[in-house]
Amino acid sequence: MKLKNALFAASALVSAATTTAFAEELTIATVNNGDMIRMQGLTDDFTEKTGHTVEWVTLEENVLRQRVTTDISTKGGAFDVMTIGMYETPIWARNGWLVAMDDMSEEWDADDILPAMRGGLSVDGTLYAAPFYGESSMIMYRTDLMEKAGLEMPDAPTWEFVADAARKMTDKENEIYGICLRGKAGWGENMAFLTATSNAFGARWFDENWTAQFDQPAWNETLTFYVNLMNDAGPPGASTNGFNENLSLFQQGKCGMWIDATVAASFVTNPEDSTVADKVGFALAPNTGLGKNSNWLWAWALGIPAGTQKEAAAKEFVEWATSKDYIELVAANEGWANVPPGARTSLYENENYKDVPFAAMTLESIQSADPQNPTVDPVPYIGVQFAAIPEFAGIATEVGQEFSAALAGQQSVDEALEKAQALTTDAMEAAGY
Amino acid sequence: MARAVTNNRKALNTAIAWSIGILIFFPILWTILTSFKTEAQAISDPPVFLFFDWTLENYTVVQERSNYMRFLWNSVVIAGGSTILGLIIAVPAAWSMAFVPSKRTKDILLWMLSTKMLPAVGVLYPIYLIFIKLGILDTRTGLVIVMMLINLPIIVWMLYTYFREIPVEILEASRMDGATLKEEIIHILTPMAVPGIASTMLLNFILAWNEAFWTLNLTAAKAAPLTAFIASYSSPEGLFYAKLSAASTMAIAPILILGWFSQKQLVRGLTFGAVK
Numbered sequence: 093m094k095l096k097n098a099l100f101a102a103s104a105l106v107s108a109a110t111t112t113a114f115a116e117e118l119t120i121a122t123v124n125n126g127d128m129i130r131m132q133g134l135t136d137d138f139t140e141k142t143g144h145t146v147e148w149v150t151l152e153e154n155v156l157r158q159r160v161t162t163d164i165s166t167k168g169g170a171f172d173v174m175t176i177g178m179y180e181t182p183i184w185a186r187n188g189w190l191v192a193m194d195d196m197s198e199e200w201d202a203d204d205i206l207p208a209m210r211g212g213l214s215v216d217g218t219l220y221a222a223p224f225y226g227e228s229s230m231i232m233y234r235t236d237l238m239e240k241a242g243l244e245m246p247d248a249p250t251w252e253f254v255a256d257a258a259r260k261m262t263d264k265e266n267e268i269y270g271i272c273l274r275g276k277a278g279w280g281e282n283m284a285f286l287t288a289t290s291n292a293f294g295a296r297w298f299d300e301n302w303t304a305q306f307d308q309p310a311w312n313e314t315l316t317f318y319v320n321l322m323n324d325a326g327p328p329g330a331s332t333n334g335f336n337e338n339l340s341l342f343q344q345g346k347c348g349m350w351i352d353a354t355v356a357a358s359f360v361t362n363p364e365d366s367t368v369a370d371k372v373g374f375a376l377a378p379n380t381g382l383g384k385n386s387n388w389l390w391a392w393a394l395g396i397p398a399g400t401q402k403e404a405a406a407k408e409f410v411e412w413a414t415s416k417d418y419i420e421l422v423a424a425n426e427g428w429a430n431v432p433p434g435a436r437t438s439l440y441e442n443e444n445y446k447d448v449p450f451a452a453m454t455l456e457s458i459q460s461a462d463p464q465n466p467t468v469d470p471v472p473y474i475g476v477q478f479a480a481i482p483e484f485a486g487i488a489t490e491v492g493q494e495f496s497a498a499l500a501g502q503q504s505v506d507e508a509l510e511k512a513q514a515l516t517t518d519a520m521e522a523a524g525y
Numbered sequence: 526m527a528r529a530v531t532n533n534r535k536a537l538n539t540a541i542a543w544s545i546g547i548l549i550f551f552p553i554l555w556t557i558l559t560s561f562k563t564e565a566q567a568i569s570d571p572p573v574f575l576f577f578d579w580t581l582e583n584y585t586v587v588q589e590r591s592n593y594m595r596f597l598w599n600s601v602v603i604a605g606g607s608t609i610l611g612l613i614i615a616v617p618a619a620w621s622m623a624f625v626p627s628k629r630t631k632d633i634l635l636w637m638l639s640t641k642m643l644p645a646v647g648v649l650y651p652i653y654l655i656f657i658k659l660g661i662l663d664t665r666t667g668l669v670i671v672m673m674l675i676n677l678p679i680i681v682w683m684l685y686t687y688f689r690e691i692p693v694e695i696l697e698a699s700r701m702d703g704a705t706l707k708e709e710i711i712h713i714l715t716p717m718a719v720p721g722i723a724s725t726m727l728l729n730f731i732l733a734w735n736e737a738f739w740t741l742n743l744t745a746a747k748a749a750p751l752t753a754f755i756a757s758y759s760s761p762e763g764l765f766y767a768k769l770s771a772a773s774t775m776a777i778a779p780i781l782i783l784g785w786f787s788q789k790q791l792v793r794g795l796t797f798g799a800v801k
Contacts, residue, residue: 119746124760129590147746150757155741162649162742168657170745280761335762340568343764355762365565365764 221393226434228457261348270325279488357450388477607672619684687721
């Protein structure tokens, strides 16, 4: 008996020592979004399975972007896993800053990742960040107001229909505005929406020689249409409205339609926060018949900085957080409506998920966006609502300010486009394009 | 009659002062009120002021999600450490500039202040690289040093101004009595400048507490202070204003309480030498 006990104790010690030797503490940088917060709450499951512990650094999106960019570009090593987007991934991968995700386990099933997501997070066919969740944009509209206007929303409406419906739904005396769109300046704010919209109008940021295209008729048509529509049917002060401002307006029943991120669907249909939760319909982002819709494509993905001392443990985490099992884990704890959407094909084949009201439209929106061929005419860049080059964020934020000023009535559309063309040309020449 | 006019003017002045005070305090009050609302009430239009169902739910959620005490402790160590270290360096520096000025003292003072004119982001990369090399990234030690360096010009300037108000004859008398330089600074100068030193200390503590550029950029998980705690509740996609307000209230509460209890000292120090 004594021998048995001694052996048992010895084996326990060996096991403990082995676990300790391989147990790492990972530092993970992430954003303050609902899906990420849920992931933090479920970290114990990862620790139980692997022995690794996790320290979370949660930051606001813009702060996070600045923070992780500083760290990865200086090889600071402050983070073992970083939450990054579709914009950074190809740029960083080309700089050799990210660990390739080409040796993930078979159970992880890389082929299950939605092709649009995979395309946006890969460089030369190699995946550099694993999508945690993906989103596109779509129309969220008030079914009751649409009915009152005597219209029926098609699944894939044209901009002409949307503009007509918006004007008919508008009742400014009762503070009901036919359409709420982003107007706040920023590359991820109004320029995300306007770049995606311009794709439908046949516009593009650059031609094949990296020449700015704001002096072309398609951009003029896009911006004129947007400014006129917002003046006629948009809420007051729209030039300062972003996602949160429009969400607030929609939840209070002041918007007939809202075109924004698919992730908003879960907010506007939540009866606890939204006064119109049971009167919301969904449709694809509008088109103009040229073959491209106005929807964008974005993924929040997990990337591992090259040079991390804990690459193996970091990969274990990425596999855990982006696996099919993780989706099951969230579903069991929080329900199917709260699982991270838009990353895996298998999720949309799951019978349980088909009951979620916005699931089908989210998938359709994601599938209709192609980051490799985002525009009607060919372009030299990857990205639907952005061009994945390091200069884009700075240029687009400045262009966004000009467009926001045009919406606010501080300058004409022509003036805004002229300035956009000049500043983009200058910046691109200075960058050596 | 003259007395009545004075009273009227006093009343007017009081009313204006209160109005300005309330106007300045209103955003803080609104944040505190919002922290007790539900997310739906936080964005309701028209806004609700006092008559809503008060809830502590946001505080519960924030407590569950974040290790508040760790952020708080980091803030205390960083703000306190940098203030003490700054004073240790600044007191002798200000003494020398105030009592034994050279031809270049004014230039040095201006040069020190000029370092505050450089946008912080301009030196982010060099400082980040130095921190990596020294192995002090995401450590409280690193942040104490940086905070001290950032606020040092202000501490020296403030102390210099206070020290200049002290008659040099008193220091000379102590020297006549055989006091050493160390004794002169510790036993004669410092006690006389206590209000000035106290207000400098408090102001520097508040500045270091509120600093949000370096504390966000040079920390990750271990040394992150309350500024990072607030940043973790801000979200561009999702209306979490009530939770953000709860986090903000928790972050500013300690400094508000400190300011409340030390306001006498603070005001006395800030007006030291203003009226002769």
